[in-house]
Amino acid sequence: ADEPLILGIETSCDETGVGIVRGHTLLADALASSVDEHARFGGVVPEVASRAHLEAIVPTMDRALRAAGVTLADIDAIAVTSGPGLAGALLVGVAAAKGYALAAEKPVYGVNHLAAHVAVDTLEHGPLPAPAIAMLVSGGHSSLLRVDDLARGVTPLGATIDDAAGEAFDKVARLLGLPFPGGPYIDREARAGDPASIAFPRGLTAAKDLVAHRYDFSFSGLKTAVARWVEGRRRAGEPVPVADVAAAFQEAVCDVLTGKALAACREHGIDTLVIGGGVAANSRLRAMAGQRAQRYGIRVRTPRPGLCTDNGAMVAALGAHLVAAGVRPSRLDLPADSALPL
Numbered sequence: 529a530d531e532p533l534i535l536g537i538e539t540s541c542d543e544t545g546v547g548i549v550r551g552h553t554l555l556a557d558a559l560a561s562s563v564d565e566h567a568r569f570g571g572v573v574p575e576v577a578s579r580a581h582l583e584a585i586v587p588t589m590d591r592a593l594r595a596a597g598v599t600l601a602d603i604d605a606i607a608v609t610s611g612p613g614l615a616g617a618l619l620v621g622v623a624a625a626k627g628y629a630l631a632a633e634k635p636v637y638g639v640n641h642l643a644a645h646v647a648v649d650t651l652e653h654g655p656l657p658a659p660a661i662a663m664l665v666s667g668g669h670s671s672l673l674r675v676d677d678l679a680r681g682v683t684p685l686g687a688t689i690d691d692a693a694g695e696a697f698d699k700v701a702r703l704l705g706l707p708f709p710g711g712p713y714i715d716r717e718a719r720a721g722d723p724a725s726i727a728f729p730r731g732l733t734a735a736k737d738l739v740a741h742r743y744d745f746s747f748s749g750l751k752t753a754v755a756r757w758v759e760g761r762r763r764a765g766e767p768v769p770v771a772d773v774a775a776a777f778q779e780a781v782c783d784v785l786t787g788k789a790l791a792a793c794r795e796h797g798i799d800t801l802v803i804g805g806g807v808a809a810n811s812r813l814r815a816m817a818g819q820r821a822q823r824y825g826i827r828v829r830t831p832r833p834g835l836c837t838d839n840g841a842m843v844a845a846l847g848a849h850l851v852a853a854g855v856r857p858s859r860l861d862l863p864a865d866s867a868l869p870l
């Protein structure tokens with residue numbers, strides 16, 4: 529009970545999250561999502577997300593404090609996602625954090641959303657061995673990172689050059705007539721399908737691509753290949769085998785993600801791989817990464833699915849790490865930065 533009590537606020541996309549942690553212990557994780565409001569648009573609409581955050585931030589804050597059985601006065605520091613993300617959405621969280629910090633005279637820490645996705649794993653599996661490789665795969669980002677220290681030493685190794693992995697899941701789901709966000713539906717459909725039934729392309733894995741884009745991803749070619757294949761079936765008046773398409777598509781994504789993440793581990797001589805972000809909830813990705821990693825003596829750490837998607841706990845977890853590492857708080861003119869680098 530000596531460790532500081534940290535509150536984290538997340539509003540970078542469509543989830544309003546407030547988490548409270550003490551050290552590596554999660555005390556509360558309150559969430560309000562605007563995902564249903566975006567469903568009919570097939571993607572997150574920034575203006576809709578900002579408005580939803582405005583409406584949800586105070587009630588979500590209250591819920592988190594109540595769930596943890598504490599008051600704002602008990603909190604030692606407030607961490608908030610200051611980027612990257614949707615500008616207007618980020619602004620709501622940053623403004624709220626500053627307001628609460630000013631009112632209650634608490635230090636505020638602006639944190640990077642990607643680093644927070646990695647930090648959340650410490651709530652489940654304890655301190656992260658250093659160095660580690662982290663792979664973040666969500667609707668907004670697909671990145672490989674080298675993590676020497678969560679506070680100051682997170683280095684990007686590669687990222688998607690077009691669609692994010694989750695975006696590809698969502699677009700292919702739409703093509704197959706599945707609801708938004710499509711990742712979980714593809715995951716479910718794929719269980720009844722044959723992953724080897726259709727050979728879909730593996731982006732940026734050809735020898736020439738491995739030189740300039742060793743740790744980068746590309747999913748738009750795969751998405752187009754799936755679209756062509758499905759159109760071909762429809763034009764021929766044949767039924768689309770949804771489960772097989774889902775399984776073959778998912779296999780291609782997981783194959784590339786796992787392959788590049790493990791290559792990064794091996795080439796850097798690192799034996800810990802952390803996978804986070806919404807797509808880390810994918811059952812095939814979790815199984816494939818675990819199986820392949822075993823061959824190289826690499827340990828895969830993946831937070832439970834509920835902590836993989838955006839939430840306030842991940843921000844609080846990173847905040848706790850920064851406070852413990854003696855990092856100085858942000859200034860109160862901390863800006864929201866939609867393209868915040870690591």
Ligand code: KG4
Nearest residue numbers: 666667668694709711806807809810837838
């Ligand atoms: O991390 P997240 O909640 O929000 C972003 O920061 O984007 O990730 C959302 C993404 C969506 O694209 C969703 O389809 C995908 O994660 N996702 C999945 C699964 N669950 C969520 N993708 C594949 N398989 C899943 N089981």
Ligand code: ZN
Nearest residue numbers: 645666805838
């Ligand atoms: Zn995220």
